[in-house]
Amino acid sequence: MSTAKKLFGTNGVRGLANVELTPDMAIKISLAIGTFFGKKNLLLGYDARTSGPMLSKAVTSGLIATGCNVYSTGMAPTPSLQFAVKNHKMNGGIIITASHNPAEYNGIKVIWSDGIEISHEQEAEIEKIYFDNKTIFAPWNNLGELKEISGINEEYIAAIKKHVNTGEITKKQFHIVVDAANSVGGLTTPTLMRELGCRVTSINANIDGTFPGRDPEPCPESLGDLAATVKAIGADIGVAFDGDADRSIFVDENGEIYMGDKTFAVVLKQFLLENKGATIVTPVSSSTLIKDIIDAYGGKVEWTKVGSVTVSQKMKEINAKLGGEENGGVFYGPHQAVRDGAMTTALLLEIMAKTGKKLSELIAEQPQYFIEKSKIECSNKNKTALQTKIYEQVKNENISTIDGIKIWFNDKSAILIRASGTEPVYRLYAEAKSQERALKIVAEYSSKLRELLQTL
Numbered sequence: 001m002s003t004a005k006k007l008f009g010t011n012g013v014r015g016l017a018n019v020e021l022t023p024d025m026a027i028k029i030s031l032a033i034g035t036f037f038g039k040k041n042l043l044l045g046y047d048a049r050t051s052g053p054m055l056s057k058a059v060t061s062g063l064i065a066t067g068c069n070v071y072s073t074g075m076a077p078t079p080s081l082q083f084a085v086k087n088h089k090m091n092g093g094i095i096i097t098a099s100h101n102p103a104e105y106n107g108i109k110v111i112w113s114d115g116i117e118i119s120h121e122q123e124a125e126i127e128k129i130y131f132d133n134k135t136i137f138a139p140w141n142n143l144g145e146l147k148e149i150s151g152i153n154e155e156y157i158a159a160i161k162k163h164v165n166t167g168e169i170t171k172k173q174f175h176i177v178v179d180a181a182n183s184v185g186g187l188t189t190p191t192l193m194r195e196l197g198c199r200v201t202s203i204n205a206n207i208d209g210t211f212p213g214r215d216p217e218p219c220p221e222s223l224g225d226l227a228a229t230v231k232a233i234g235a236d237i238g239v240a241f242d243g244d245a246d247r248s249i250f251v252d253e254n255g256e257i258y259m260g261d262k263t264f265a266v267v268l269k270q271f272l273l274e275n276k277g278a279t280i281v282t283p284v285s286s287s288t289l290i291k292d293i294i295d296a297y298g299g300k301v302e303w304t305k306v307g308s309v310t311v312s313q314k315m316k317e318i319n320a321k322l323g324g325e326e327n328g329g330v331f332y333g334p335h336q337a338v339r340d341g342a343m344t345t346a347l348l349l350e351i352m353a354k355t356g357k358k359l360s361e362l363i364a365e366q367p368q369y370f371i372e373k374s375k376i377e378c379s380n381k382n383k384t385a386l387q388t389k390i391y392e393q394v395k396n397e398n399i400s401t402i403d404g405i406k407i408w409f410n411d412k413s414a415i416l417i418r419a420s421g422t423e424p425v426y427r428l429y430a431e432a433k434s435q436e437r438a439l440k441i442v443a444e445y446s447s448k449l450r451e452l453l454q455t456l
C-alpha cells in the first residue's frame, strides 16, 4: 500500500491483512468513508478471506461512530453486494475484498448508491478527510445502528435470470463446471446454473479463505484443474472466477482456456446483433479483436483508461449498455454497469443456446490475434520522462494516449506501452495476426525503450 497521500489504488484500498491493512487502519478508513457519506445507510459485506470478519467488524465500528447505519450482509460476491445496494435503495456500500490478490491480502471497495464503485474524484475526497483528520464523530445518542440483512445472494440470482431467456437455456441442459476459487463465487453461480436447468459440477467450491485450490487470479497457470475436469467429464463449458467473482474466465468443451477478450467478443457480437449502433466502453488495453467486432456489427467504441472503475463511470456518463475488459470483466448495463461474473456466465449460456453453437465454435469464428507481453524495468521517477520520449518518437503514427501509448499499425497489429501503476516497470502488450509479428513488435519496442532510458 502506498505511504504517500493516497489510500485508493486502481480498485479500492489494498494491502497485506494485519500488516498494512490492520483493524485500526480499517477503522480510520471507515471513519473517513462514514464522514464522506454523512449519517447514511450503508451495506457491508466481505469475500471468503480469513481476515474478512475481522476487518468487517472494524469497518462496522468506524461507520457507526460517524452515525451511519450499517446493514451487514455477510459473505457475498462483489457484484451481488453492488446489486443489493441499488435494490435495497441504500446510500452506498462497502465490500471487504482484495479481488484476485493472494490470500494474505485484503482491501476495501466503496460503492455508490447506484451500485457502481465511487469515482476516483470521490476517493480523493475520502483521502482528504483521512489525511487531514477531518473525521466527524457522531454524539453518543446519535450513533449509527447495526442491522443484519439476509437473502441478497438469492435476490441477485433472481435478477440475473430476468435478463436471459431461461426457457431456451433450460432446454439445452448444459453441463457446466464451476471453479469458484474457494471463494464467494460458489455462493451464487452453482445455484444460478442449476436454476437455469444445467447439470453443475463444482470444483474448489468449499469456502476456504486460505484459497487451497488455486490462486484467486483466473489465468491459464491457475486453471489446469478446471480445464482437465471439463474435458474428463465431457462438460459443455467451464467457468472460473476471481476471488470476489466479478471477473470470469471460460474453458471450452475441449479444455481450451480463453482470455477475457475472446469471450467478451462473443457477448459483444450477439449484443450488437440485437442492439444495432450501440456504443461499447472498453479500455485501451483491449484487443483489436474488440474493435473488429464493433466495426463488423455496426457499433461504436468509447476507449477508456485501464481499470474497471473508469469503465463503469464512463458507461454511467454516456448511458452505455455494454463494457468489457481483457481480464474477463464484462459489464452488462441492463443488469448493472459493473463487472459481473455470474451475469457473464448466464449470457454466454444464452448465446450457446440461441445459436446452437459450442463455445469453441463461437470463438473460432472470430478474427484471430496473437498476443505477446513483455516488461522492462524503469524507476518510478523516470516513468513520465520516458513516456514523453516515446511520444516524441511515435506522435505521427496512429496512436492513442488515453492511458500510456497505444500504437495501431496498418497490418492490424498494435502495441500498448504503459507504465505500471504499482511496480517500477513499463509493460508492453503487442498483438498481431501472426505470433512472429507480435514477437517482433515487442522486441523492437523493448529495445527502443531501453535506448531511450539510456538518454534520461
Ligand code: MG
Pocket (backbone or CB within 6 Å): 099, 100, 242, 243, 244, 245, 246, 247
Ligand atoms: Mg475482482
